[in-house]
Amino acid sequence: MRLHTKLGPVLASVFLVTACARAQPVVPPPRPLPAPERDFAPFADHHAHLFSLAVATHRIRPPLPPVALPDDLARLLRQRELLPGGREAFRNRLSLAGIYADDAVVIHRDFDNWVQGPIVASLQASLHETLGFGGSTPHLSPVAFERGASVGFVAGYISRGEPGVERHIGEFHLSLSRGRDGNWRIAAESLHLTAPARPEAAPAEALIAELDAAGVQKALVPSSAYWWGSSILPPVDDEYVRVREENDWVAAEVARFPARLVGFCSFNPLKSYALDEIARCAKIPGFRGIKLHIADANVDLKNPAHVEQLQRVFQSANQHRLAIAAHIANQDLDFGREHAAIYLDKILPTAPDVAIQIMHLAGHGPAHGGEALAAFAEAIEAGDPRLRNVYFDVASNVMAFMPPELLEPIARRLRQIGTERILFGTDRPAGGPNFTARTAWQQFRRLPLTEDEFRAIADNVAPYMR
Numbered sequence: 001m002r003l004h005t006k007l008g009p010v011l012a013s014v015f016l017v018t019a020c021a022r023a024q025p026v027v028p029p030p031r032p033l034p035a036p037e038r039d040f041a042p043f044a045d046h047h048a049h050l051f052s053l054a055v056a057t058h059r060i061r062p063p064l065p066p067v068a069l070p071d072d073l074a075r076l077l078r079q080r081e082l083l084p085g086g087r088e089a090f091r092n093r094l095s096l097a098g099i100y101a102d103d104a105v106v107i108h109r110d111f112d113n114w115v116q117g118p119i120v121a122s123l124q125a126s127l128h129e130t131l132g133f134g135g136s137t138p139h140l141s142p143v144a145f146e147r148g149a150s151v152g153f154v155a156g157y158i159s160r161g162e163p164g165v166e167r168h169i170g171e172f173h174l175s176l177s178r179g180r181d182g183n184w185r186i187a188a189e190s191l192h193l194t195a196p197a198r199p200e201a202a203p204a205e206a207l208i209a210e211l212d213a214a215g216v217q218k219a220l221v222p223s224s225a226y227w228w229g230s231s232i233l234p235p236v237d238d239e240y241v242r243v244r245e246e247n248d249w250v251a252a253e254v255a256r257f258p259a260r261l262v263g264f265c266s267f268n269p270l271k272s273y274a275l276d277e278i279a280r281c282a283k284i285p286g287f288r289g290i291k292l293h294i295a296d297a298n299v300d301l302k303n304p305a306h307v308e309q310l311q312r313v314f315q316s317a318n319q320h321r322l323a324i325a326a327h328i329a330n331q332d333l334d335f336g337r338e339h340a341a342i343y344l345d346k347i348l349p350t351a352p353d354v355a356i357q358i359m360h361l362a363g364h365g366p367a368h369g370g371e372a373l374a375a376f377a378e379a380i381e382a383g384d385p386r387l388r389n390v391y392f393d394v395a396s397n398v399m400a401f402m403p404p405e406l407l408e409p410i411a412r413r414l415r416q417i418g419t420e421r422i423l424f425g426t427d428r429p430a431g432g433p434n435f436t437a438r439t440a441w442q443q444f445r446r447l448p449l450t451e452d453e454f455r456a457i458a459d460n461v462a463p464y465m466r
Contacts, residue, residue, distance in 0.1 A: 039445075041215035042458040044465050045437045047325070047359060047395035047425025048207055051224040052249045056199040058236065059227050063157065063168060063196055064143040073147060073154060073176070076184050077140050080174070083125040097122040099185055101177050106189040121189065140172055152176040152184065158191065169195050202429055204253040208260060210428065214437035218465055220425075222264045222291035222325055223250040229268035231298035240273045247281060254286040262465055264325055266291040269313045270299060270306065278313070282320035288464045289323030289354075294330045295364070301330055301342045311350045318351040323464040325357040325393075329364050329372065336371035344379060348386050355463045356390045357423065361413070365396035365427065368410055377416040391462055392417060395425030398444045411447045419456040 051059075069077065079099045100106075100118035108115045108124055115124055141163070142156035158170035175188035204221075211219055225246035228239050236242060247265040254263035265281035267274050269292050281287045292313070300306045317324050328343060329335050340362070348356065362369025362376060369376075373392075380387050397410060414422050426440040445454060 039441075040455060040458055042424040042437075042441060042460075043217050044424070044461050045211065045216050045219040045426050045428075045440075046357065046393050046423040046462055046465065048219040048221055048428050048437070049224055049430065050202050050204055050207060050221050050250055050253050051227075052246055053199060053201040054242070055224050055227050055246050056201060058233060059224070060197050060199040066141050066156070066163070067143055067145065069142055069145055069154065070147060072184055073142075073145060073152070076176070076186070077142065077154060077174075080125070080186065081137070081139050083122065093122045093125075094119065100189075101179070101185040101187045104185070104187055104189070106186075107191065121186070125189070138169060139166075141166065141168070147176075150178045151187075152178075157196070158193075167195075169193075171196070204256055204261065207428070208257055210436040210438070211260065214441060216437045218260055218262065218461075219437075220262050220264065220325070220462070220465060221250060221254055223247050223266040225250070226266040226268050226291070226293050226296060229271050230296050231268070232296060240271070240277075243267050243273070243277065244280070247277070247287075248284075251284045251286050258286065261286075263287045264289040264291040264323070266293070268297045269294075270297050270309055274309070274313055275316050278316045278320060278322065282322055287322070289325060290317050292324065292326040294326065294328050296327075299330050301332070301339050307342060307346055310347050314347055314351040318354050321354060323355045323357065323462070324351060325359060327359045327364075328362055329360070329369060335363075335369070337375045340372040340375035344375075344384070344386055348390065352389070354389065357462060358390060358392050359425075360395055360427075361392050361397050361410070363397070366399045366402055367406055368397055368413055373413055377413055380417055380421070391421050391423050391460075393423040393425040394444060394457075395427035396431055396440075398447060399431070400439075400443050400446075402446075407447050411449050414447070414449070414457075415453070419453050420460065422457045423460055423462055424457055 068074075076099060079096060083093065083096055097118040100121040102118060103116060104118055104121045105114045105116045106121045106124050107113075115121065138158050138160045140154075140156055141159045142154050144156070145154045146152050153173065153175050155173045156171070157166075157168040158172055159166035159168050161167050171192040171194075173190045174186050176184050177187040179185055207219060207221070211217070223246060225243045227233060228236060228242040228246065247267075250263050250265070254261040263286045265277065265284070265287050267277045267290075278290060281290065290313075294301075299310065314324065328339075330339070332339065358376070360369070362373040376387065376390075376392075380390075394414075398407065424441065424444065426435065426437050428435055428437070428440070431440070441458075449457075
């Protein structure tokens with residue numbers, strides 16, 4: 001999020017690129033243009049999260065505590081703070097250029113690019129859209145630092161208000177170098193202009209409103225209960241109790257809109273309570289499946305014990321006639337064909353009677369699962385019966401920031417898999433408060449697919465959503 005600074009005309013002409021608007025015609029066209037046809041919408045969002053305040057608070061960690069800097073670094077940080085602040089900052093810009101190294105680089109927020117040089121860096125800092133011209137002058141609250149013989153860094157929050165009760169409005173990172181005079185200077189500066197996330201519940205009403213705004217009829221809601229047993233978050237007491245409570249909370253939210261929402265319970269599949277939770281969830285109205293996050297659980301697909309446990313989980317889901325939605329990519333940096341072969345040979349065959357939804361096109365999103373997805377696509381082309389009940393969702397695989405060269409390979413894989421297996425999904429609210437079914441569908445429409453292919457995907461409804 002950016003807060004735009006109002007600069008005077010002279011300043012704007014020197015430091016900003018101004019786009020001049022074309023004059024509008026004064027004569028109306030001879031006849032009105034036809035109204036564009038309203039875009040069609042997908043029938044269902046197959047990947048939309050709800051979560052309670054309790055699990056959100058566990059997932060979103062509190063701000064890091066401040067640290068005390070050595071005197072020389074603290075002095076540099078205080079000098080940097082003199083640059084924001086309207087007219088006074090502009091007067092300071094040249095006198096404080098010396099706090100930057102001769103080859104310093106800083107992010108220019110207006111042009112999303114690096115600029116170089118101490119005077120340019122100081123000027124950019126004094127004009128910075130977040131740190132000046134509005135409200136009280138912010139200060140930099142360090143939370144981490146390193147000081148070596150010649151290089152170091154300071155990282156922390158951009159804050160307003162008195163220490164202890166301040167409000168964080170962004171983050172900063174300063175890379176430092178020591179000059180020949182022994183003084184520290186800023187070698188690289190990056191400021192992130194978004195306030196840290198605060199834990200908030202994501203209840204059903206918000207999702208229903210987003211679906212209505214997009215013209216989407218139904219949504220699959222995978223529980224986030226697995227966060228309580230996450231391998232990347234601190235352990236908690238009474239873990240299984242908390243997992244059950246979150247699954248029950250999601251079930252209750254789904255039950256409030258039974259014609260619109262379908263729930264999947266979740267858990268860490270490697271935990272000793274995994275099979276018990278499958279059996280329990282199978283008895284809860286509104287739950288039609290389970291959601292697994294292989295990376296979050298840190299499943300090692302090359303570990304026979306982990307594979308055997310996944311087989312037991314898939315078998316149990318199959319026995320209870322619960323569909324499976326799985327984020328199958330794990331934490332291996334080389335996740336690819338070898339891992340896909342393990343799923344094809346050892347895991348997918350253990351659940352032959354239920355639908356399986358492979359999330360994020362077998363990857364983590366954006367883009368797709370690379371060679372792992374290629375292996376699945378080739379198996380589908382070859383008529384592999386192990387994939388007869390397998391679908392692929394596109395949640396967060398196509399995003400607005402992705403360049404066109406990344407879109408064509410995705411479209412090619414979707415055609416290879418077959419559009420009848422492709423399920424629209426958002427992964428909301430993981431993409432941020434503005435990433436809704438409407439915006440996700442608009443971004444998905446950037447793919448080089450035909451209108452018939454888009455309509456086919458929009459009309460797809462997984463068996464467990466009917």
